[in-house]
Amino acid sequence: MTLADPTSLGFDSARLERIGAFLDAEYVASGRLPGVDVLVARDGKAVYRHTSGLARADGMAMATDGIFRIASMTKPLTAVAFMMLVEEGKVALDDPVTKVVPEFAKLGVYTGGGGEMDFFPAKPAPAMRMVDLLTHMSGLTYGLQNRTNVDAAYRKGRLDGHASLPGNDHFLAELAKLPLEFEPGQGWNYSVSSDVLGAIVARLSGMSLREFFATRIFGPLGMVDTGFHCPADKAHRLTDAWAYREGEAPLLFDPAAKSSTLREPRFESGGGGLLSTTADYHRFCQMLVNGGGVDGARIISPKTLQLMTANHLPGGADLTQISRSLFSEAHNAGAGFGLGFGVTIDPARALVPGSAGEFYWGGIFSTAFMVDPVEKLHMVFMTQLYPSFVYPIRRQLKTLIYSALTTSRA
Template identity: 60%
Template sequence: MSTPFELADPAALGFDAERLDRIAPFLKTSYLDSGRLPMTQLVIARDGQPVYYDRQGRMGEGREELRDDAIFRIASMTKPATSVAFMQMVEQCKVALEEPVTKVLPEFANLKIYKGGGGSIPFAPGDPSHPIRFVDLITHMSGLTYGLQNRTNIDAVYREHNLDFARGRMDSDEYIRILSELPLEFAPGEGWNYSVSTDVLGICVERLSGMRLGEYFQQHIFGPLGMTDTAFGVEDDTRLVDAYQYIPGKPPKMIDAGIGSNLGKPGKFDSGGGGLCGTIADYHRFTTMLVRGGELDGVRILSPKTVRLMRTNHLPDNADLTEMSSSLFSETNNAGTGFGLGFAMVIDPSKTLMPSSMGEFYWGGAYSTAFFVDPVEDITMVFMTQVYPSSTYPIRRQLKTLIYSALAESRAD
């Protein structure tokens, strides 16, 4: 098999090669042969050095075998990039985490907290909210929501305006205007709800930098890191895989062909919460930068102290998400899991009921892509596929189990 990576000897980096070799057959038998996933691509690294790579399946319906340089919709794996961009603003003292977002978004000056109504009747006049702070946005404690939560009357209005997927419908100023007229689910800082908060954070980056978010990413993150194939939208749609949706009891349904996708057309809005497309090789470089404390190949993106702050639990009283979350859906498990500045992280490995390290941080995307960074073991993983929603299969847990079961030398003891 060809590979976009120069693979190191697994044994030299503390892995059992025979156990790593269990992964490809598992994916083939459990997911590819059964038709549950159309394609899989995986890279595992330690100390920034790839030790295992596998790709299987096809680019899509009637298309060629999956390419090493295939481009995937990484959806919410955009959020960590947006969070890194914002923390670059913090490092430059252009903004502080504790400041109110009205410093950048004056439209949010008169937000109200939900008190009733919605649907067929207007929202009831809510009580005024105290200001959302930037830290509330980056931790999903803002009181904003997602239409996809499909839980409240506020979610329903988000769906009416298509706020979860605004790329082709409105620009960022219109996006903020609509949000400013809707009530919050709860007072900022008093709960956790997976939401459009990171989209709003991306607009803050735009206003602070004077640049469109994709342009900012290119100049300050992707370009310096050598992430040559990650962007909002795609230039070469022949490399974009087809996207699928899970249908109970049936094969996944193709919902967006790679060739001819609307992602090949310019968007009105760069979604900091979920709009990027990119390759596994690019995201591996991003995770390597994170596990190395903000630096890669002599290029520093963030300071080690900033990365440490980002991967620290910021939920009140070191709570986990079982105590704070009102979400029906997010890209994380709740038990033993905290939330930092753009990532979920493990705060109690025993409660997660899977192999993990204290302080390991991670996230995923709606099309079942995923990554994790283990700073204790210096391990990173990036997994790519393209089936919506990401809650369909337990593949993230299974991959973590297979990876840690192949670890022969732990650095935790």
């Protein structure tokens, strides 16, 4: 990948170099992260790239074409896929979810108690709308939230988008047996909502989610290495995945040579199933920073993207006021939520440099991306450490990137 001249795009080259120096000293050399790959761009042009550390425990160096488990960075792609169908008139944001998922016709809302995993006192739930799925205000949850009996039932049923699930129909039918955490629209909870959206995209389009992504997004954008599994001819590029251990070196828990990601999944998780590369996600971000299209490939319209990246939380709230989640990929202060993206609504409350209107998300393996439509810049960060909330690396990267910016367009 050819890098543009940073100075011509309003960056200080020496300050950009702080990024790699910081990552190497604080994370790679210290053993906190096995390896890193970060890309910074403005006006869609890459101006900085730093790749260091190990891709695998056997000593294989991190490479610029490494393939990573991007987990919840799948969610924005699923949201874009859904909104493409909205643009085509096949569905509307205020449609009831039951229009496509009749299995949800008799959902209840959890009212507490219930000593058995399969018994939940519940009251009838108001209709869930498509927009509730996009904003994580559906009342659905994740087993990893680990707070209530409902969360426990998700874990028991492996309903967190697990690749071994038999498929969309089974997933939706099993979800329909469980109550919601709260009435749709009455709270925010990081959840399997995006997995439900992925199933809806498949039903509406008549394609599998894999086929929709490949033909409607990946192909047009030239995202040649993104998919729901790592094919055999690319297996040598797949990175290991590690787990954080307090006070100890990270634990290798999914070695690339034996990874389940080498096999096609039974369930294509719209909430967390994709693998990708820095270069491919850079292409996705180029499309986003350019208002929905790049190099002649129009994915969505600028106005649709503006709608997606507005804060949809009630009353303009941030996540500190409305989130019920034990875990999400957002730092809640100053953060709203749009249609598939976290959105910065107040950098002062966030206590990190940035722009109001910036949008972003991350994955449980500590990957991250952000797009600033004001400054026309974006960042893609790849590594493979589970979980993503042990280090403040995303906030540190933002600080380093914005400190290197010499020309603001605000």
